[in-house]
Amino acid sequence: MADDSEFVKSRTFENLRAAFAEEAALAYRYLYFSVLADFEGLDRHSALFKEIAEGGEDFVQGCFDFLKLARDPDSGLAVGGTLKNMESLLQIEARQQGRTYPEMAQAARMEGFPDIASWFDTLEKAKRAHVQKLRKLSGA
Amino acid sequence: MPDGLSAGDVVVLSGLEAVRRNPWMYIGAVSSEGAHQLLRELVHNAVDEALAGACSRIVVTLGADHCRVEDDGRGIPVELHPTEGVSACEVVLTRLHSGTKFERGTGRYSAGLHGVGLSCVNALSSWLKIEIVRDGHRHVQEFRRGEPVSPLKAVGAEAGSGTRISFWPDPEIFRGFQGFNEDESRMLLEELAFLNPGVEFVLTSQPSGSSWVYRSDAGIAGLLARLNPQARALTPEMIAVRTEADGLMFEAVLQWTTGRGPAIWSYVNCVNTRHGGTHVAAFKLGLTRAINRIMSEMGKTSGEDPTEIEEATEGLSAVVNLKLARPNFESQTKSRLTNPDVADVLEDAVSGQVLEYLRRHPQAAGIVSDRILQVRRDRLAARRAADKIYFQQVYRDVDERIYREQFGARSKNWHDSAVWITHGELLQAHADFCRQGPEATVLDVCCGSGVVGASFKGRVKKVVGLDLTPEMVDLARTRLDEVRQGNVYKMPFEADRFDLVCTREVLHLLPFPEKPVSEIRRVLKPGGQFVVGQILPFSAADAAWMYRIFKKKQPLIYNMFQEEDFRRLLTEAGFVDLEMKEMNVWESIDVWIDSYETTPLHRHEIRRLYREAPAEAKAVHPFTISPSGEIRDLWRWCVFSARKPA
Numbered sequence: 027m028a029d030d031s032e033f034v035k036s037r038t039f040e041n042l043r044a045a046f047a048e049e050a051a052l053a054y055r056y057l058y059f060s061v062l063a064d065f066e067g068l069d070r071h072s073a074l075f076k077e078i079a080e081g082g083e084d085f086v087q088g089c090f091d092f093l094k095l096a097r098d099p100d101s102g103l104a105v106g107g108t109l110k111n112m113e114s115l116l117q118i119e120a121r122q123q124g125r126t127y128p129e130m131a132q133a134a135r136m137e138g139f140p141d142i143a144s145w146f147d148t149l150e151k152a153k154r155a156h157v158q159k160l161r162k163l164s165g166a
Numbered sequence: 167m168p169d170g171l172s173a174g175d176v177v178v179l180s181g182l183e184a185v186r187r188n189p190w191m192y193i194g195a196v197s198s199e200g201a202h203q204l205l206r207e208l209v210h211n212a213v214d215e216a217l218a219g220a221c222s223r224i225v226v227t228l229g230a231d232h233c234r235v236e237d238d239g240r241g242i243p244v245e246l247h248p249t250e251g252v253s254a255c256e257v258v259l260t261r262l263h264s265g266t267k268f269e270r271g272t273g274r275y276s277a278g279l280h281g282v283g284l285s286c287v288n289a290l291s292s293w294l295k296i297e298i299v300r301d302g303h304r305h306v307q308e309f310r311r312g313e314p315v316s317p318l319k320a321v322g323a324e325a326g327s328g329t330r331i332s333f334w335p336d337p338e339i340f341r342g343f344q345g346f347n348e349d350e351s352r353m354l355l356e357e358l359a360f361l362n363p364g365v366e367f368v369l370t371s372q373p374s375g376s377s378w379v380y381r382s383d384a385g386i387a388g389l390l391a392r393l394n395p396q397a398r399a400l401t402p403e404m405i406a407v408r409t410e411a412d413g414l415m416f417e418a419v420l421q422w423t424t425g426r427g428p429a430i431w432s433y434v435n436c437v438n439t440r441h442g443g444t445h446v447a448a449f450k451l452g453l454t455r456a457i458n459r460i461m462s463e464m465g466k467t468s469g470e471d472p473t474e475i476e477e478a479t480e481g482l483s484a485v486v487n488l489k490l491a492r493p494n495f496e497s498q499t500k501s502r503l504t505n506p507d508v509a510d511v512l513e514d515a516v517s518g519q520v521l522e523y524l525r526r527h528p529q530a531a532g533i534v535s536d537r538i539l540q541v542r543r544d545r546l547a548a549r550r551a552a553d554k555i556y557f558q559q560v561y562r563d564v565d566e567r568i569y570r571e572q573f574g575a576r577s578k579n580w581h582d583s584a585v586w587i588t589h590g591e592l593l594q595a596h597a598d599f600c601r602q603g604p605e606a607t608v609l610d611v612c613c614g615s616g617v618v619g620a621s622f623k624g625r626v627k628k629v630v631g632l633d634l635t636p637e638m639v640d641l642a643r644t645r646l647d648e649v650r651q652g653n654v655y656k657m658p659f660e661a662d663r664f665d666l667v668c669t670r671e672v673l674h675l676l677p678f679p680e681k682p683v684s685e686i687r688r689v690l691k692p693g694g695q696f697v698v699g700q701i702l703p704f705s706a707a708d709a710a711w712m713y714r715i716f717k718k719k720q721p722l723i724y725n726m727f728q729e730e731d732f733r734r735l736l737t738e739a740g741f742v743d744l745e746m747k748e749m750n751v752w753e754s755i756d757v758w759i760d761s762y763e764t765t766p767l768h769r770h771e772i773r774r775l776y777r778e779a780p781a782e783a784k785a786v787h788p789f790t791i792s793p794s795g796e797i798r799d800l801w802r803w804c805v806f807s808a809r810k811p812a
Contacts, residue, residue: 077780077781077782080780081707081711081780081781081782081783083780084710084711084775084783088710088713088714091714106474107474107475107476107477108475109454109472109474110471110472110474
């Protein structure tokens with residue numbers, strides 16, 4: 027295996043990761059606003075938002091095309107075939123479920139946002155269900 | 167009711183009118199392929215009788231404009247239907263979702279499942295005649311476009327039983343229909359003969375006067391040998407898997423071969439599921455599980471890095487045959503199975519039985535695991551070419567070896583590897599830019615086989631070629647006056663030597679393209695001309711999508727130029743008098759991606775990128791996907807001419 031450490035340490039790798047996340051978030055933002063435009067009866071706006079959101083899939087995945095040459099930056103694992111990729115997804119989902127969302131929920135509770143805390147709890151449970159489904163499929 | 171709209175105005179497409187209005191919903195297509203689907207529906211109905219153990223002979227007769235399917239099964243019931251007031255047979259032929267197969271007791275496994283087949287065939291036939299032998303009589307009824315011409319009549323005493331249906335596909339629906347295809351029908355019946363051991367299938371073609379009889383007891387092992395006769399087996403015998411559970415019967419045979427990619431033929435209740443589905447996915451997964459297990463038992467892998475499905479099924483040849491009481495398909499043409507509930511049963515059976523076989527046959531297990539390790543090494547090597555670009559700092563030091571390896575391998579079928587390479591008009595567009603006299607000397611940079619340089623012959627005195635790859639240099643020597651081997655970043659020529667330099671579809675493969683462009687300027691005489699052709703996106707709207715496609719096809723791509731970038735590249739190198747000619751050329755993507763540097767995964771991803779192209783890209787970038795999946799792309803070729811100032 028060629029040495030990928032320089033690539034992983036580079037600012038470019040970090041930038042790819044940021045672009046991946048930003049483009050993914052932006053695509054969903056477009057979809058969100060498209061629903062609002064729909065409600066206002068602005069069909070052309072809604073259609074354009076949807077079209078741009080769908081085109082955004084290539085922007086998101088194009089970033090991952092490069093990231094995967096080294097590793098999935100969020101799990102730290104190599105990207106391979108489905109059986110390997112399941113491991114990567116499991117790690118991310120398990121981390122979100124086990125740490126990220128419980129911490130977020132606790133913070134929200136302490137800051138006086140109980141409804142948002144409950145939202146994070148809900149996400150945590152969704153993640154737990156994902157983990158179970160993935161484990162079942164991988165026969166573990 | 168406003169405007170007098172009453173219940174009577176509501177259109178209900180009952181019965182067969184709906185089928186005639188939207189035939190593709192029921193049979194997939196109204197091309198000649200659709201007419202063949204009618205034939206398959208009837209044959210599968212006959213096969214259902216065989217699956218029920220009630221039929222031993224199926225005869226298909228092809229006429230010039232019609233077809234007859236005959237079986238010696240039980241015969242469709244002829245007695246009066248208890249609620250419909252006509253014969254049961256007429257109900258089956260004229261009502262959608264009618265038939266005996268909804269009662270699971272009558273035939274456990276059936277292909278013609280939805281009760282749609284026979285009535286659809288009737289609806290889409292300009293004429294249909296059914297003859298049923300049952301209860302000691304022959305009964306006859308005829309239909310025109312799905313409507314009975316007369317009631318069912320008994321025409322005479324006859325012993326035995328069976329059904330015979332003759333139909334004429336309606337030319338109003340199947341406009342391009344030119345008669346049934348003999349080869350396709352032969353393949354269908356031969357396949358069915360293997361899948362139904364002991365049942366005889368006869369095909370007679372009246373137009374050619376030929377006749378074939380198929381009957382076999384070899385089962386799916388015989389079918390695999392027949393389907394894949396060229397395959398060179400790696401292991402001495404096929405591995406067979408078999409299991410039965412409530413409502414399903416499954417069998418498979420498999421063998422690894424020296425071939426590339428998996429070749430898996432799959433069937434559900436004797437219907438060829440061309441696009442696979444849950445049964446094929448479960449088969450592959452179970453197999454991969456067995457492989458992982460045996461390899462770790464043999465100490466061939468650590469278990470940390472499991473074998474991928476793609477690796478385990480490389481070169482695999484298999485027939486997967488499932489009989490299922492309640493199959494669900496993606497569409498009425500039944501090309502893909504969607505039942506999720508069968509996955510676990512099949513996966514466990516395949517994984518358990520293949521593992522057991524390999525444990526009992528250590529020699530075969532050794533051969534298979536060595537092969538898989540080899541496949542892994544090859545895949546890693548292919549990845550390395552792409553990795554190098556990022557991990558070995560070629561930006562500072564361009565690695566000639568990668569280019570040489572890749573284009574050396576590609577030189578073997580260079581001219582067949584894409585349409586554009588030898589496209590006459592495109593080459594002409596380069597040569598037509600030539601403003602040099604008959605004494606001029608031309609240099610073709612990264613000349614490949616030399617076709618671009620050769621297009622200038624006759625206009626100039628001498629054409630010289632330069633290429634990095636020895637194999638390409640040899641090819642170009644057959645076309646050009648002189649060919650040198652060398653690197654475009656540092657060309658083996660003195661300054662101011664050539665009247666014209668040409669190159670085509672090269673600069674996008676080179677990091678720091680401004681370097682080779684300034685090298686080209688260096689070797690040109692003052693006032694000399696640079697002619698360069700390049701595929702460019704139509705606009706920013708298709709550029710990101712094209713970038714992904716091109717990068718997946720060719721990992722050596724460094725630049726996805728857009729028109730303004732390319733113009734800037736030339737002007738910033740000091741070229742003047744820029745001219746551009748634009749030309750659209752259709753390229754076969756299937757041919758283009760069938761190449762050494764494009765991995766199977768990348769081919770798959772490229773096809774998907776076309777199938778799911780974003781609307782933004784489609785709006786500006788024409789391409790076509792045929793019903794059978796071939797992709798043709800209209801590439802925007804831009805040929806530029808620029809001059810080095812005098």
